[in-house]
Amino acid sequence: MEYKVEAHRIMSISLGKIYNSRVQRGGIKLHKNLLVSLVLRSARQVYLRDYYGGICLSAQQAREWCEGEYMDSEQDKLVPGSTESLPESDGQSEVAVDKQEPSNVVESHAALDVESEASGEQDHAENGVLDSGCSELKTPEESPEASPTCEVSNVENLHEPIVPHTCTNRKRSADDSELTDSLPKKTKVMSSTLISKNDEKKAETEEMDTSNVSSLITIFGSSFSGLLSSEDGAQPDSEAEDSDSGQICCDQMLKNLNPWSTAIVAF
Amino acid sequence: MGEDTESSKGNHSFLRDYVTEADVISTVDSTTQENLLATGDKGGRVVVFQRETVSSLLPPTSSHLLSSLLPLPPLLSQPKGELDQVGETGESGEYNVYSTFQSHEPDFDYLKSLEIEEKINKIRWLPQQNAAHFLLSTNDKTIKLWKVSERDKQPEGYNLKDEEGRVKDISTVTSLQVPVLRPTDLMVEVRPRRVFSNGHTYHVNSISVNSDGETYLSADDLRINMWHLGITDRSFNIVDIKPANMEELTEVITAAEFHPHHCHLFVYSSSKGSLRLCDMRASALCDRHTKLFEEPEDPGSRSFFSEIVSSVSDVKFSHNGRYLLTRDYLTAKVWDLHMEKGPVETYQVHDYLRTKLCSLYENDCIFDKFECVWNSSDSVIMTGAYNSFFRMFDRETGRGVTLEAWRETSKPRAVLRTRRIYTGGKRRRGDVGVDSLDFTKKILHMAWHPEENIIAIASTNNLYIFQDRVSPDTQGPDLGSDTI
Numbered sequence: 001m002e003y004k005v006e007a008h009r010i011m012s013i014s015l016g017k018i019y020n021s022r023v024q025r026g027g028i029k030l031h032k033n034l035l036v037s038l039v040l041r042s043a044r045q046v047y048l049r050d051y052y053g054g055i056c057l058s059a060q061q062a063r064e065w066c067e068g069e070y071m072d073s074e075q076d077k078l079v080p081g082s083t084e085s086l087p088e089s090d091g092q093s094e095v096a097v098d099k100q101e102p103s104n105v106v107e108s109h110a111a112l113d114v115e116s117e118a119s120g121e122q123d124h125a126e127n128g129v130l131d132s133g134c135s136e137l138k139t140p141e142e143s144p145e146a147s148p149t150c151e152v153s154n155v156e157n158l159h160e161p162i163v164p165h166t167c168t169n170r171k172r173s174a175d176d177s178e179l180t181d182s183l184p185k186k187t188k189v190m191s192s193t194l195i196s197k198n199d200e201k202k203a204e205t206e207e208m209d210t211s212n213v214s215s216l217i218t219i220f221g222s223s224f225s226g227l228l229s230s231e232d233g234a235q236p237d238s239e240a241e242d243s244d245s246g247q248i249c250c251d252q253m254l255k256n257l258n259p260w261s262t263a264i265v266a267f
Numbered sequence: 268m269g270e271d272t273e274s275s276k277g278n279h280s281f282l283r284d285y286v287t288e289a290d291v292i293s294t295v296d297s298t299t300q301e302n303l304l305a306t307g308d309k310g311g312r313v314v315v316f317q318r319e320t321v322s323s324l325l326p327p328t329s330s331h332l333l334s335s336l337l338p339l340p341p342l343l344s345q346p347k348g349e350l351d352q353v354g355e356t357g358e359s360g361e362y363n364v365y366s367t368f369q370s371h372e373p374d375f376d377y378l379k380s381l382e383i384e385e386k387i388n389k390i391r392w393l394p395q396q397n398a399a400h401f402l403l404s405t406n407d408k409t410i411k412l413w414k415v416s417e418r419d420k421q422p423e424g425y426n427l428k429d430e431e432g433r434v435k436d437i438s439t440v441t442s443l444q445v446p447v448l449r450p451t452d453l454m455v456e457v458r459p460r461r462v463f464s465n466g467h468t469y470h471v472n473s474i475s476v477n478s479d480g481e482t483y484l485s486a487d488d489l490r491i492n493m494w495h496l497g498i499t500d501r502s503f504n505i506v507d508i509k510p511a512n513m514e515e516l517t518e519v520i521t522a523a524e525f526h527p528h529h530c531h532l533f534v535y536s537s538s539k540g541s542l543r544l545c546d547m548r549a550s551a552l553c554d555r556h557t558k559l560f561e562e563p564e565d566p567g568s569r570s571f572f573s574e575i576v577s578s579v580s581d582v583k584f585s586h587n588g589r590y591l592l593t594r595d596y597l598t599a600k601v602w603d604l605h606m607e608k609g610p611v612e613t614y615q616v617h618d619y620l621r622t623k624l625c626s627l628y629e630n631d632c633i634f635d636k637f638e639c640v641w642n643s644s645d646s647v648i649m650t651g652a653y654n655s656f657f658r659m660f661d662r663e664t665g666r667g668v669t670l671e672a673w674r675e676t677s678k679p680r681a682v683l684r685t686r687r688i689y690t691g692g693k694r695r696r697g698d699v700g701v702d703s704l705d706f707t708k709k710i711l712h713m714a715w716h717p718e719e720n721i722i723a724i725a726s727t728n729n730l731y732i733f734q735d736r737v738s739p740d741t742q743g744p745d746l747g748s749d750t751i
Contacts, residue, residue: 010571013629026384026407030469030488031519031538032634038574039628
């Protein structure tokens with residue numbers, strides 16, 4: 001659970017930095033903001049993973065998610081033993097945990113996961129890049145406690161994957177030693193970003209936006225174009241609430257969304 | 268430990284009266300100059316120092332400078348014959364202010380409603396071709412070529428102007444004279460010769476003069492342009508990594524440099540930790556690299572901050588052109604141009620910070636961009652750290668030393684004492700604990716004389732100059748003694 005707290009803290013700090021950079025002298029520093037956004041995505045990934053883990057462990061949802069995962073062709077690449085482990089998704093987090101490194105380490109920045117989580121339709125195998133980070137999601141310990149908040153996905157839909165290609169590379173290199181376990185696998189599936197998404201899913205995503213997350217989504221949704229637009233002088237109003245919106249949105253999502261609603265594909 | 272804390276507290280109050288934001292040195296260069304050193308600061312000023320080669324001593328004329336002579340520790344010294352040029356008093360070689368000028372002013376981009384900082388990001392000297400010296404200085408957007416020349420004669424005896432320059436009344440002129448040149452006091456004149464503007468959309472982070480002496484490159488976050496020193500209204504774009512959709516941006520250019528001998532080769536580093544060597548003969552737009560130098564990431568050391576820590580902050584060719592030196596947040600790496608799969612040497616600069624990345628992220632220190640330099644023979648590399656420490660690594664032995672650039676602990680002509688960071692094990696007196704490091708005292712900018720063992724270290728608003736001196740009085744390595 002402390003990972004969630006740490007990740008949340010880092011997210012707040014990062015958002016604060018992005019916000020402050022818009023008012024500092026000399027204009028926006030592209031390099032620094034790029035790095036901050038990478039950290040933000042990593043933190044978000046970890047943060048959402050915690051909730052996600054909770055969802056997976058919840059019996060009903062877990063089974064249903066698992067079924068969808070079978071169809072994920074991407075899994076085979078990274079999750080050799082996935083099919084067997086599926087049935088165990090309900091309870092056996094330990095499997096996944098063993099080999100995984102101690103957390104707090106969020107590798108793959110590839111922000112994608114964020115979106116991927118939103119998009120993680122269990123029924124649709126994503127062709128999209130699976131963020132390696134997803135596979136590393138090891139939250140077995142925390143999963144029982146986490147309420148099945150699907151804020152996961154919604155928060156994520158924010159932004160289209162910033163670097164699908166990059167993600168892929170990272171994933172392959174980093175995940176070789178990684179565990180493929182039911183839990184991580186699921187997360188990965190869920191989080192797989194959609195490069196090819198259903199129109200249906202897209203529609204759902206749009207409907208799912210709540211006002212709570214809208215500001216945060218706007219920020220991420222605009223991502224660098226948002227940064228650039230402020231370089232150009234334009235400043236979305238929602239940016240003023242960067243720091244707060246993250247927290248509000250996450251909390252709200254936790255309470256309001258049910259697991260199925262999270263199966264929303266971002267874009 | 269106690270004494271360290273006290274001394275640093277004392278120094279803070281002393282410095283507070285003198286340090287202003289605008290005096291913070293932001294770049295140092297002496298690459299092609301034997302006797303000149305230039306520093307740029309955040310206020311847009313450039314200060315040029317000259318090394319005295321005669322034995323006369325002149326006191327420093329600028330109050331915010333510190334220039335001292337200190338021998339380097341013998342373990343790294345390389346005695347050379349030419350160091351014995353000392354005059355009778357043995358005091359030659361001291362650097363003094365040669366000239367100061369305002370290079371850039373704060374500017375405003377009306378189209379984007381953005382302020383353009385006057386901070387000098389980089390200065391590069393040009394190879395000397397005649398009596399005058401030329402340097403390029405750049406802020407975020409504009410590069411300027413300055414001519415630094417001496418004048419020791421002045422024409423006198425104009426017919427139409429009097430001595431003060433006022434125009435004479437023609438009716439008072441009764442005879443004609445030929446103006447003559449008369450010797451005057453030495454004056455250093457600095458004039459802007461070229462202004463290279465509107466070349467960059469993003470912030471310029473590097474400039475590098477080509478070995479052909481005619482062109483130079485300037486790099487910003489996403490593009491690299493090549494300019495001709497004589498042409499200011501156009502430049503060639505040779506690298507463009509801006510993606511069609513900015514939301515797909517994954518890396519930016521962090522530094523770039525031309526090869527010291529081959530005028531068609533240059534290298535640029537990225538925020539992902541990779542280096543790309545480009546050959547301009549291959550194509551006009553060098554988006555496709557000739558060589559890509561990248562070290563695979565260690566999956567065991569992933570963290571939230573892995574990307575930030577692997578971003579390369581500086582890249583330098585060795586003098587012989589065979590190696591590259593890069594600096595990322597925690598390490599300095601030497602790469603062989605013939606081997607792309609990884610560095611040939613990796614030096615840990617301050618690995619004890621690896622566990623503190625989160626707090627360094629909060630206070631923005633993790634974004635600090637440290638520079639690195641080679642010595643003249645490419646056998647020693649040097650880079651900066653925190654707490655006014657800087658590190659030198661001897662490539663042959665792999666050993667590194669930590670030295671300090673801090674006026675309270677450095678007396679002129681004293682031997683520089685090596686420092687240690689306490690990270691566990693037996694603690695010696697004088698060791699500094701990791702938690703007592705002052706992260707506001709960072710050594711980001713430095714320069715090494717192109718031929719001799721003279722280094723310039725910029726620490727906040729002070730410039731420290733250290734020289735290696737061979738003399739019978741040199742003591743042995745002074746590692747164990749306590750100071751002050």
